[in-house]
Amino acid sequence: MLFSKTCEYAIRACIYIAQQSGEDKKVAIKEIAKGIDSPEHFIAKILQNLSKKGFINSVKGPNGGFYMDKKNMKTTISDIVLLIDGDSLFTKCVLGLKQCSENKPCPLHNQYKHTRKEIIELFRNSKIGQISEQVDLNETFLKLK
Amino acid sequence: MLFSKTCEYAIRACIYIAQQSGEDKKVAIKEIAKGIDSPEHFIAKILQNLSKKGFINSVKGPNGGFYMDKKNMKTTISDIVLLIDGDSLFTKCVLGLKQCSENKPCPLHNQYKHTRKEIIELFRNSKIGQISEQVDLNETFLKLK
DNA sequence: AAAATAAAGGATAAAAAACTCTTTTATTAA
DNA sequence: TTAATAAAAGAGTTTTTTATCCTTTATTTT
Ligand code: FES
Ligand code: FES
Numbered sequence: 129m130l131f132s133k134t135c136e137y138a139i140r141a142c143i144y145i146a147q148q149s150g151e152d153k154k155v156a157i158k159e160i161a162k163g164i165d166s167p168e169h170f171i172a173k174i175l176q177n178l179s180k181k182g183f184i185n186s187v188k189g190p191n192g193g194f195y196m197d198k199k200n201m202k203t204t205i206s207d208i209v210l211l212i213d214g215d216s217l218f219t220k221c222v223l224g225l226k227q228c229s230e231n232k233p234c235p236l237h238n239q240y241k242h243t244r245k246e247i248i249e250l251f252r253n254s255k256i257g258q259i260s261e262q263v264d265l266n267e268t269f270l271k272l273k
Numbered sequence: 274m275l276f277s278k279t280c281e282y283a284i285r286a287c288i289y290i291a292q293q294s295g296e297d298k299k300v301a302i303k304e305i306a307k308g309i310d311s312p313e314h315f316i317a318k319i320l321q322n323l324s325k326k327g328f329i330n331s332v333k334g335p336n337g338g339f340y341m342d343k344k345n346m347k348t349t350i351s352d353i354v355l356l357i358d359g360d361s362l363f364t365k366c367v368l369g370l371k372q373c374s375e376n377k378p379c380p381l382h383n384q385y386k387h388t389r390k391e392i393i394e395l396f397r398n399s400k401i402g403q404i405s406e407q408v409d410l411n412e413t414f415l416k417l418k
Numbered sequence: 419a420a421a422a423t424a425a426a427g428g429a430t431a432a433a434a435a436a437c438t439c440t441t442t443t444a445t446t447a448a
Numbered sequence: 449t450t451a452a453t454a455a456a457a458g459a460g461t462t463t464t465t466t467a468t469c470c471t472t473t474a475t476t477t478t
Binding site: 301302303317318321324325331332333334335337339 | 422423424425426427
């Protein structure tokens with residue numbers, strides 16, 4: 129498993145919010161939970177955190193909810209992963225050595241470093257705004273029926 | 274994190290046993306724990322499991338311990354991962370959708386599938402026997418200092 | 419045969435991750 | 449200005465992962 133459950137939900141939620149909302153249209157927790165098929169109270173906590181860190185925007189009260197402004201549309205998958213799971217996936221030794229380095233590499237280091245670089249690039253190049261468009265076109269999905 | 278802690282220890286332990294042991298020379302739990310810098314009682318449990326599944330060989334009593342026969346030298350990292358962590362890393366959706374498929378792909382599926390293939394290949398092509406030789410030559414390491 | 423050794427097995431404990439519930443605060447609309 | 453709404457905040461529970469301890473079994477050496 130690359131990501132924690134929390135991180136999976138966070139990414140799906142961000143994409144959903146980007147796709148469903150606008151400055152005027154907001155989406156409520158309940159709708160998000162349904163839209164990405166996640167536990168309602170759990171995603172609530174995650175959204176709270178994303179909001180506090182400024183990754184998504186929120187408004188309380190009637191007609192309130194979550195939305196994503198232009199700036200936040202540029203957030204990358206990498207940004208979200210770093211916020212939720214930290215940089216372990218990107219920097220830590222795949223076999224759990226205290227640190228990953230070229231001097232004292234683990235037996236998988238030399239092959240794995242290339243794959244890891246690819247992973248990092250992939251997530252760095254994936255912007256929420258652009259991804260949400262694919263979902264909008266029904267090319268990709270955030271939950272299964 | 275790609276692997277569970279259990280899986281990291283299991284891989285390191287297998288490589289250590291392959292490198293240190295032979296049909297006549299066996300290594301004890303204590304030495305293994307030191308050699309790969311893992312909790313002694315925890316690695317004991319893991320070795321028990323690896324032994325039961327036939328991934329490593331063991332002998333009880335004085336001068337007993339763990340070793341690895343010719344056949345087990347051919348075990349791959351992939352085999353160990355499948356035993357300990359199951360196939361989630363290789364088959365499950367990276368964003369946690371109920372299933373990963375081409376029909377209903379998640380937003381990361383199309384790029385990620387190539388990376389995943391690389392990961393799978395990398396681990397399938399890494400044989401314990403061959404890896405242990407690198408460690409023997411001090412080219413790669415199982416613990417830091 | 420007895421004592422010593424080392425893994426196997428089983429039960430438990432601590433920590434982290436996943437998930438839930440209840441109360442409070444901000445905002446809006448009636 | 450009151451009632452309703454929806455997120456924020458905080459506390460709590462459950463489950464899984466990580467780790468430890470103790471007893472039993474097998475083997476070997478004395
Ligand atoms: S040292 Fe293990 S991945 Fe770099
Ligand atoms: S559907 Fe998500 S990785 Fe294939």
